[in-house]
Amino acid sequence: MDYISLAKENFMHTYSTQELCIDHADGVRVYGTDGKCYLDMVAGIAVNALGYNNKAIKDRVEEVMNDGFFHVSNLYYNKWAPQAASRLNRLSGGSEVFFANSGAEANEAALKAARKYGSRTGISKVISFEHSFHGRTYGAITLTGQEKYHKGFSPMVPDIVYAEYNNLESVKALADESVCAIILEPVQGEGGIIPAEIGFLKGVRKIADERDLILIFDCVQCGLGRTGRNFAFEHYGVKPDIMTLAKAIGCGLPLSATVAFEKAEGIFSPGDHASTFGGNALSTALSLVLFDALEGGLSSEVEKKGEYFKKGLEEIKRKHPDKCSAARGLGLMLGLDLKVKPADVIARCRERGLLVCSAGYTVLRFVPPLVIDYTDIDEALAIVDGVLSEI
Ligand SMILES: *Cc1c(COP(=O)(O)O)cnc(C)c1O
Numbered sequence: 317m318d319y320i321s322l323a324k325e326n327f328m329h330t331y332s333t334q335e336l337c338i339d340h341a342d343g344v345r346v347y348g349t350d351g352k353c354y355l356d357m358v359a360g361i362a363v364n365a366l367g368y369n370n371k372a373i374k375d376r377v378e379e380v381m382n383d384g385f386f387h388v389s390n391l392y393y394n395k396w397a398p399q400a401a402s403r404l405n406r407l408s409g410g411s412e413v414f415f416a417n418s419g420a421e422a423n424e425a426a427l428k429a430a431r432k433y434g435s436r437t438g439i440s441k442v443i444s445f446e447h448s449f450h451g452r453t454y455g456a457i458t459l460t461g462q463e464k465y466h467k468g469f470s471p472m473v474p475d476i477v478y479a480e481y482n483n484l485e486s487v488k489a490l491a492d493e494s495v496c497a498i499i500l501e502p503v504q505g506e507g508g509i510i511p512a513e514i515g516f517l518k519g520v521r522k523i524a525d526e527r528d529l530i531l532i533f534d535c536v537q538c539g540l541g542r543t544g545r546n547f548a549f550e551h552y553g554v555k556p557d558i559m560t561l562a563k564a565i566g567c568g569l570p571l572s573a574t575v576a577f578e579k580a581e582g583i584f585s586p587g588d589h590a591s592t593f594g595g596n597a598l599s600t601a602l603s604l605v606l607f608d609a610l611e612g613g614l615s616s617e618v619e620k621k622g623e624y625f626k627k628g629l630e631e632i633k634r635k636h637p638d639k640c641s642a643a644r645g646l647g648l649m650l651g652l653d654l655k656v657k658p659a660d661v662i663a664r665c666r667e668r669g670l671l672v673c674s675a676g677y678t679v680l681r682f683v684p685p686l687v688i689d690y691t692d693i694d695e696a697l698a699i700v701d702g703v704l705s706e707i
Contacts, residue, residue, distance in 0.1 A: 319337045319349065320335060320337055334662075334663075334666065336348050336350065336354075336666065337349045337350075340369075341356075341368030341369060342368050342369040343367050343368060343369065343685075343687075344356055344367055344368070344684060344685045344687065344688050344689075344692050345368070346368065346671070352669065353669060354666070354669050354670065354671045355669060355670050355671065355692060355695055355696055355699075356368075356671045356684060356685065357670065357671055357672045357673075357682045357683065357684045357696055358671045358672065358673045358681075358683065358684075359683055359684055359685045360568065361537075361563065361673065361683065362505070362537050362542060362563045362564060362649070362683040363563045363564055363568060364564075364567075364568055364685050365540065365541060365542070365564040365567070365606060365609075365614075365685060365686045365687075366567060366605065366606060366609060366685065366686070366687055367685040367686075367687040367688075368685070370567070370605075372605045372608070373567050373568070373602060373605050376601050376602055376604070376605050377598070377601075377602070379601070380396070380597055380598050380601045383395075383597070385597065386596060386597055386598040387593065387596040387597060387598070388596075388597065389592060390590065390591070390592075390594065390595065394595075394596070394597040394600070395597070396597045396598075396600040396601040396604065397415060397595035397596075397597070397600040399600075399604060400413075400415070400595075400600040400601075400603045400604055400607070401413040401415070401573075401595075403603075403604060403607040403611075404561075404573060404575060404603075404607065405575070407546055407607060407610060407611070408546070408547055408559060408575055409555065409577065410559065410575035410576060410577050411576060411577060411578060411581050412575070412576040412580075412581055412582075413573050413574070413575050413576075414573065414574040414576075414584070414589065414594070415571065415572070415573055415591070415594040415595030415600065416571075416572045416573075416574070416591045416593075416594040417570040417571060417572060417591065417593050417594060417599075418451065418562055418570060418572050419450070419451050419456075419534075419536035419537075419560065419562035419563060419572055420450070420451025420452055420453040420455075420456040421451075421453065421572055421591065421594075422536065422560035422561065422562050422572035422573060422574045423450045423451050423455065423456045423459060423499070423532075423534060423536075423560050423574075424451075424453055424455045424456060425560075425574040425589055426499065426532045426534075426558045426560050426574050427442065427455045427456075427459065427497075427499075427532075428455075428584075428588070428589060429530070429558060429574070429576065429580060429583045429584060429589075430442060430496055430497030430499075430530040430532060430558070431496060431497075432583050432584065432588065433496060433497070433530050433580065433583050434496025434497065434530075439493065439494050439495065439496045440474075440475045440494070440496060441475045441476070441477065441492075441494040441495045441496060442459070442475065442476045442477070442495070442496065442497045442498070442499060443477055443478075443479050443487060443490050443491065443495055443497070443498045443499070444459045444460070444461050444476055444477070444478055444479075444498075444499050444500070445461050445478060445479055445480070445481040445499075445500050445501075445504075446461040446462075446478050446479070446480055446481055447461060447462060447481055447504055447507030447508065447510065447676070448460055448461045448462070448478075448481070448499075448500065448501060448504060448507060448534075449462065449465075449501070449504070449505060449506030449507055450499065450501075450534055450536075451536075452465070454469075454472070454473055455473050457469065457472070458472040458473040458476045459476060459499055461478040462507070475494075477490050481500070481504060481507075481510065481512070481516075482510075482512060482513050482516045483516070484515070484516050484519040484520065487519070487520055487523060488523065491523050491527060491529070495527065495529060496529060496530060497529055497530040497531070497532060498520055498523070498524055498529055498530075498531050498532065499532040499533075499534060500512070500520065500532075500533065500534065501533070501534045501535070501536075501537070501538060502517065502533055502535065502538055502543075502548035502549050502551075502552065503537070503538040503543060503548050503645070503646055503649055505536075505537035505538065505649070505675060505681075506537075506675055506676070507675070507676055508651060508653070508675050508676030508677075508678070508679040509644060509645045509649060509650060509651030509675050509676075509679055509681055510644070511548075511551075511644065511645065511646050512552065514552050517549070517552045517554045518552065518553075518554055520554075521554045521555075524557070530557045530558060530579070530580055531556050531557045531558075532556060532557065532558045532559070532560065533547075533548075533549055533556035533558075533559045533560070534559075534560050535547055535548055535549070535559050535560060535561055536560055536561060536562040536563055536572070537563055537649065537683075538646070538649055539559070539561045539563075539564070539565075540561060540563075540564045540565060540606060540610065541564070541606075541609070541610050541614045541615040541618050541647075541686055542564065542618070542647055542648060542649045542683070542686070543618075543622075543645075543646035543647035543648075543649050544615055544616070544618045544619030544620075544622050544646055544647030544648070545615050545619070545647070546610050546615050547559065548646065551646060555577060556577060557576070557577050557578075557579045557580040558574060558575065558576055558577065558580045559574075559575045559577070560572065560573070560574050560575075561573045561575065564606060564686075565603050565606065566599040566600075566602050566603055567602040567603065567605055567606055568602070569598060569599040569602055570593070570599060571599035571600065571602070571603055609686075614686060615647075617686075618647045618648050618686050619647055621647075621648060621688060621690065621693065622645075622646065622647035622648045622649075622650065624690060624693060625648065625650055625682065625693045625697075626643060626644075626645065626650055628693065628694075628697040629643035629650060629652050629682075629697070629700075630643045631697075632652065632697065632700060632701050632704065633652065635701065635704075636701075636704045636705070638655065639654060639655050639656050639704050639707070640652055640653065640654055640655065640704070641653045641654070641655055641678075645682075648682070648683065648684055648686055648688070649682075649683055650681070650682040650683075651675055651679040651680065651681050651682070652679065652680040652682070652700070653678055653679050653680075654678050654679065654680055655678070656707060658674035658677075658678060658679065658680050659674070660707060661680055661700075661703055661704070661707070662674060662680070664703040664706065664707065665699055665700060665703055668699045668702065668703065669699070670695075670696055670699040670700070672696075672700070680700070682696070684696075
């Protein structure tokens with residue numbers, strides 16, 4: 317069957333999907349219905365942390381399946397979500413978890429919690445950042461500090477303003493008495509793989525402490541081992557009041573979490589927020605497989621592999637100074653800033669059996685499964701080098 321034509325005829329046209337339909341996958345490789353094999357540096361956009369055809373994941377799916385249900389709603393408990401919340405709190409230092417299904421929803425919950433906190437004193441303004449990305453629902457796109465996502469969809473959610481990332485003075489200039497919260501990604505993902513500077517993040521924490529603001533870290537992409545720490549903020553020694561997670565947390569199933577730390581405990585009362593599917597048995601059962609891996613030391617492996625990968629990207633940058641301007645990132649959340657169009661490089665890499673994606677307008681993004689081998693990294697680097705030599 318021609319799945320691609322079927323999709324084009326029947327989907328709303330919201331994506332610029334590439335001409336590739338995945339048939340099956342194993343380890344760090346996916347196989348197209350075209351019969352070709354691809355080394356995957358995209359991992360479902362930083363989702364498939366434990367790789368494909370993973371035995372622990374398949375065993376857990378079977379275990380849940382044998383109970384005869386995946387979902388019961390939040391009118392009742394299931395066996396898995398309570399364990400997932402407790403493991404997540406232990407891993408992160410948080411104290412309360414709300415489960416939903418996507419990164420956008422996790423940020424909506426964080427935004428509502430921050431505004432509820434502000435409602436005690438009648439304030440509602442939230443500071444977000446330029447080049448940020450927080451999702452596509454109305455609250456989340458408004459938090460997203462990129463004009464292109466707002467165009468055509470006005471009016472946005474009121475009372476959200478944007479400071480310049482890594483510029484503490486611009487935060488100070490906006491942080492007046494009407495502000496109840498600040499939201500940022502410790503490493504900006506979609507905006508172009510831009511890590512926060514340590515002085516900036518510590519400075520934002522200080523402002524939040526002095527003014528009693530809720531500091532929200534959107535760790536949807538940079539959380540859960542991706543940057544070589546369990547959570548990106550651990551690189552900085554700075555903790556949030558609320559953290560949001562999604563992408564990798566459900567091992568490929570839709571799951572997200574909004575984690576409240578001490579200051580943000582107890583903001584929501586029964587009835588304040590809800591999600592039909594949030595915390596369903598199957599996705600939370602799978603999250604435990606990832607937590608097992610993180611408790612088993614996955615992040616330190618990621619840190620070593622990430623350093624190796626980044627060195628390779630820096631070498632490529634030196635070798636092609638006319639085509640690359642920078643290599644940056646943390647752990648296995650890496651970007652190669654290009655002076656040529658990423659779309660062309662991405663297409664040529666795909667022809668050579670490598671899946672990569674872009675971030676921002678100019679950055680080639682590498683977010684492979686965290687279980688990738690050094691030899692896979694070498695292979696990816698060689699393909700990117702070859703493509704840059706050819707264009
Ligand atoms: C992907 C992403 C989101 C949105 O997640 P969805 O699951 O697509 O709603 C939010 N924040 C960050 C930092 C992301 O990378």
